[in-house]
Amino acid sequence: MRRLRPLWFGIAAFALLVVMWEVYRRWIGEWLDTRREVGSVLGFKLLPRSSELAMPAVGDMLDEFGKPEVRGSGTSVFEAVLAATFRSFTLALAALALGSLVGIGVAVLMARFKVVQRGLMPYLVISQTIPLIALAPLTVTWGGEITIFGFEWEKWTSAVVLGAFLSFFPIAVGALRGFNSPAASSIELMDSYAASWFQTWRKLRLPAALPYLTPAMRLAGSAAVFGVVVSEISVGLTDGVGYLILSYLQEGTSRPAKVFTAVMGTVVLGLLMAALVAAGDRYFSRNRPKEGIA
Amino acid sequence: MSELAVQATGVGKVFNAGRPNQVDALTDVDLTVAPGEFVSLIGPSGCGKSTLLRLIADLLDTTTGELRVNGKAPRQARLDQDYGMAFQQAGLFEWRSVSKNIELPLELKGWDKAKRRARAQEMLELVKLPDRGDAMPWQLSGGQQQRIAIARALAAHPPLLLMDEPFGALDEMTREHMQAELLRICGETGTTVVFVTHSIPEAVYLSDRVVVMSPGPGRITHIVDVGLGRHRDDDTRETDGFYDKITEVREALRGSRVAGARGIEDR
Numbered sequence: 001m002r003r004l005r006p007l008w009f010g011i012a013a014f015a016l017l018v019v020m021w022e023v024y025r026r027w028i029g030e031w032l033d034t035r036r037e038v039g040s041v042l043g044f045k046l047l048p049r050s051s052e053l054a055m056p057a058v059g060d061m062l063d064e065f066g067k068p069e070v071r072g073s074g075t076s077v078f079e080a081v082l083a084a085t086f087r088s089f090t091l092a093l094a095a096l097a098l099g100s101l102v103g104i105g106v107a108v109l110m111a112r113f114k115v116v117q118r119g120l121m122p123y124l125v126i127s128q129t130i131p132l133i134a135l136a137p138l139t140v141t142w143g144g145e146i147t148i149f150g151f152e153w154e155k156w157t158s159a160v161v162l163g164a165f166l167s168f169f170p171i172a173v174g175a176l177r178g179f180n181s182p183a184a185s186s187i188e189l190m191d192s193y194a195a196s197w198f199q200t201w202r203k204l205r206l207p208a209a210l211p212y213l214t215p216a217m218r219l220a221g222s223a224a225v226f227g228v229v230v231s232e233i234s235v236g237l238t239d240g241v242g243y244l245i246l247s248y249l250q251e252g253t254s255r256p257a258k259v260f261t262a263v264m265g266t267v268v269l270g271l272l273m274a275a276l277v278a279a280g281d282r283y284f285s286r287n288r289p290k291e292g293i294a
Numbered sequence: 295m296s297e298l299a300v301q302a303t304g305v306g307k308v309f310n311a312g313r314p315n316q317v318d319a320l321t322d323v324d325l326t327v328a329p330g331e332f333v334s335l336i337g338p339s340g341c342g343k344s345t346l347l348r349l350i351a352d353l354l355d356t357t358t359g360e361l362r363v364n365g366k367a368p369r370q371a372r373l374d375q376d377y378g379m380a381f382q383q384a385g386l387f388e389w390r391s392v393s394k395n396i397e398l399p400l401e402l403k404g405w406d407k408a409k410r411r412a413r414a415q416e417m418l419e420l421v422k423l424p425d426r427g428d429a430m431p432w433q434l435s436g437g438q439q440q441r442i443a444i445a446r447a448l449a450a451h452p453p454l455l456l457m458d459e460p461f462g463a464l465d466e467m468t469r470e471h472m473q474a475e476l477l478r479i480c481g482e483t484g485t486t487v488v489f490v491t492h493s494i495p496e497a498v499y500l501s502d503r504v505v506v507m508s509p510g511p512g513r514i515t516h517i518v519d520v521g522l523g524r525h526r527d528d529d530t531r532e533t534d535g536f537y538d539k540i541t542e543v544r545e546a547l548r549g550s551r552v553a554g555a556r557g558i559e560d561r
């Protein structure tokens with residue numbers, strides 16, 4: 001099965017990572033710890049020492065999944081991580097949806113009106129230089145003050161908006177390039193049919209933009225995940241997997257392997273999003289020639 | 295059908311008027327095309343033949359003079375879809391099946407699905423690709439794609455077909471075959487054609503009249519009446535009359551090139 005090849009490579013790469021982790025923590029890291037002079041150049045330690053606290057065994061991490069989340073609690077770590085990951089996934093999906101909507105909307109306006117493109121583009125670029133951490137607390141203060149159509153602004157709204165804020169940019173840029181990609185003769189053809197601007201957009205520019213939207217969606221998907229996970233921590237949204245990392249980290253000395261369960265949750269979250277985008281691409285480009293723009 | 299398909303009186307087109315990069319693309323063009331006639335525009339690059347085609351199509355506005363298409367202002371003719379258009383690149387939409395590509399102009403006119411389907415099939419039969427309706431454009435050869443582009447241009451049964459070097463990207467054999475096919479299609483449908491080309495034999499083989507143009511500024515220098523009759527086939531290409539007309543067009547082009555050499559570099 002040729003199509004499954006990337007999957008096998010992915011699994012092999014993951015296995016290699018586990019092996020390297022184990023080899024380092026078991027032998028190299030501890031050995032370095034006993035021999036201070038090795039691995040140092042001009043007195044700087046280049047290779048990190050490791051300990052049980054910094055690099056817990058992979059087996060211990062897996063064991064953690066089965067343990068109760070807190071002593072005496074009925075929910076296991078696995079259930080807690082799963083629930084938090086699912087929660088973050090729905091938020092990231094909402095962020096991606098909102099980001100796509102805004103990104104495509106902005107791109108349509110920019111493609112339609114050259115003035116908008118010239119005026120708006122610098123602000124779009126600037127918007128992406130604002131650190132998310134700086135924006136997050138600001139959006140939280142909107143809570144309780146902003147009500148849109150009877151809809152209350154809550155902490156999860158902040159996470160979604162911040163995820164969307166990161167993801168709309170690649171979509172806006174990709175969509176704009178795509179909308180402007182048709183050949184001049186194709187545009188003339190639509191003009192010769194006396195097609196309206198909207199008809200030309202719907203029948204020509206939008207489908208022509210699809211190959212440009214695929215890589216944009218891939219970037220936007222990971223941006224949405226990143227935005228949501230980071231803003232969970234900044235806005236104090238306690239039920240997502242980002243916040244779970246922070247709270248498990250509090251037990252770094254007593255249960256050092258526990259935090260890695262939440263980290264794995266974010267990895268799964270990222271993979272889920274990538275798989276979803278890939279599936280969407282496969283569906284929408286099913287009738288397209290196989291070679292397209294990369 | 296008593297209206298002239300195209301009637302140009304003193305038509306001129308100036309790009310970037312009043313600016314340093316002003317270009318006189320066309321000056322003082324007088325041309326009439328009768329219904330059912332096949333007229334080719336030929337000339338070196340920059341002679342304004344594509345500009346003239348785009349003026350007729352209302353993709354550009356005339357600067358001076360009067361232009362009527364099917365007895366109407368070009369804008370009205372475009373709004374009424376009185377003409378179909380085909381370009382050098384077939385320009386089929388790769389995300390649409392062959393049938394859906396042919397249906398595009400009908401969709402824009404708001405035809406219902408059953409009517410569109412029937413017409414697309416009729417057009418597929420006209421261009422002799424009746425079974426390729428469900429194929430995707432990339433599965434077709436260059437010549438087949440160009441046939442579909444012609445089918446698309448004629449789908450709404452416009453009385454006038456405007457073609458901008460439609461066979462320019464095809465190999466010689468396919469090209470001659472497509473020329474014969476185009477004559478057959480136009481004969482069957484009674485379509486008027488204005489055809490832009492670089493090729494002298496192509497212009498002579500296809501046309502009732504060949505309009506020879508020259509650059510700097512773009513204008514019509516000669517109009518050659520071909521007069522080889524309506525019925526033309528591969529044997530036509532080997533008759534003396536065919537060669538005589540090729541020579542006549544070539545000399546008209548050469549004459550215009552000498553005349554056009556004033557003030558511009560000619561390569």
